[in-house]
Amino acid sequence: MTSINADRPTSAGRRGRLRHAALLAVAGLGWLALYLVNEPFWNLIVYRLAGQDQASRLGSGLHFFGYDTVKIVLLLVGIIFVVTVARSFLSLERARALLGGRREGMANVAAAGLGVATPFCSCSAVPAFIGFVAAGVPLGVTLSFLIASPLINEVAVVLLYGMFGLKIAALYVGSGLVIATVAGYVLGRICPQRWVESFVFTSTLHGAPVAAGQRLSWADRTAIGREEVVKILRKVWPYLLVGIGLGAFIHGWVPADFFVAVAGADNPFAPLVAVAIGVPLYSNAAGILPLVEVLHAKGVAMGTVLAFMMSVVALSLPELILLRRVLRPPLLATFVGVVATGIIATGYLFNAIL
Structure with missing residues (x-):
């Protein structure tokens, strides 16, 4: 029995x-x-x-x-x-443990890769930043994670592959990893601790999606x-519908000559203009990719439209407002400048090789 x-x-x-x-x-x-x-x-x-x-x-x-x-x-x-x-198999505590004790440089590479594997939206930027810094992860390494997490979005990778093929998707991932790694390393070299709000270093905020030891x-x-x-x-969904609606409008009514004139291959400042337009906007990869597809179909160079997309998802105004809670203006401005420079350089590189 x-x-x-x-x-x-x-x-x-x-x-x-x-x-x-x-x-x-x-x-x-x-x-x-x-x-x-x-x-x-x-x-x-x-x-x-x-x-x-x-x-x-x-x-x-x-x-x-x-x-x-x-x-x-x-x-x-x-x-x-x-x-x-x-x-769900990777908690934030495990993520911090993976980065602990590594030398800067290699740690920046690991942090950027981890940012791809554990994508956080801009609303999670502040808790993630505080949790990593409070756990003793160097600031430059934390910033590599913070850049890569929204920039290299799993939705964007799949949709780019579906729209443009493996080469474009792979270049997007590779360039994003380089931007996040180099930007974090550069920012870590300027002693950024002096420009971080003091409460960050004493916070006990963790915010792990899965508690340690939880089965x-x-x-x-x-x-x-x-x-x-x-x-x-x-x-x-609102940003998704707006992005697709703009894409449908451009697809059906806006003449191709308009975009070719503003950001076409003949405009040497096209990636720079694209980033300047993209930073104030707020969307995610799913919302912005329909517009990217249409702009490329209308004749805008691939590097230019990818620079636009990267600036929207990595440097959105709401995320910068949230980051102001933990970063003082000098570091926040430097953060924007370094990341924007990397995105612009990527846009020029893509335009040159594609």
């Missing part, structure tokens, strides 16, 4: 895991089916049922808006869910993934 009772929880647990795996498989197949039928669906709606001409401005604009909205939402749901589940089941991890999908979609 004891043996039977001991086996029951194991059997129930096994059935629960199998049922959970089956539900995930069904959800994955449903996601794939929706992604595959997206373009035929909007072809039917816009061109056949609504009777719009595929070559017309209105028809192409409506199709762009509907198709890209569904495509990007599906990609966001899939990517956020997978990344969140993967990230999560796969059901827990998928529940966290679902919650993160809902939370992020609630935050980004």
Whole structure:
């Protein structure tokens, strides 16, 4: 009797895991089916049922808006869910431990790579910064993490790959890592401690997404993934719709000559202008990439549009306002100048090699 009772929880647990795996498989197949039928669906709606001409401005604009909205939402749901589940295995304490005791330089490289693996949005910039500094991670290394985390966005990587191919996506990741590593190292050489608010060094704020020693089941991890999908979609949907709407407007109505004249290949200051325009804006990679795709299709050079995108996601005005809580104006201005210089240089480099 004891043996039977001991086996029951194991059997129930096994059935629960199998049922959970089956539900995930069904959800994955449903996601794939929706992604595959997206373009035929909007072809039917816009061109056949609504009777719009595929070559017309209105028809192409409506199709762009509907198709890209569904495509990007599906990609966001899939990517956020997978990344969140993967990230549940890495707490902020573990992240700090990975960077502790390393020499600057190598630590900057590790921090930039960790920033890619643990992407935080701009609203998390201050807690992440305080947690790393309070744990004894050098400021320059912390700044490498802080730059890489929003700059090299997993959504942007996947969408860039889908829009422009592996070469562009790889160049985006590589340039972002170089910017974050070099910028953090340079900032660490100027003794930035004097320009950091004193409370940062004595704070005990941790803010880890997963507590140290916490054991999560796969059901827990998928529940966290679902919650993160809902939370992020609630935050980004206005910017997503605005970005896609601007892309559809440009796609259908704005003449290509306008963008070629302002930021085309013949304008030697195009990357500089793109960064100057991008810094005051606030969006994320999902919201800005539809606009990037359209601007490139209209003739704007790839380096210029990527410089614009990087400036929007890495140097957004709301993030800088948040960082002002922990960085004094001299360090904040230096931070912006160093990162902006790296982004502008990347824009010129991409324009030269692509």
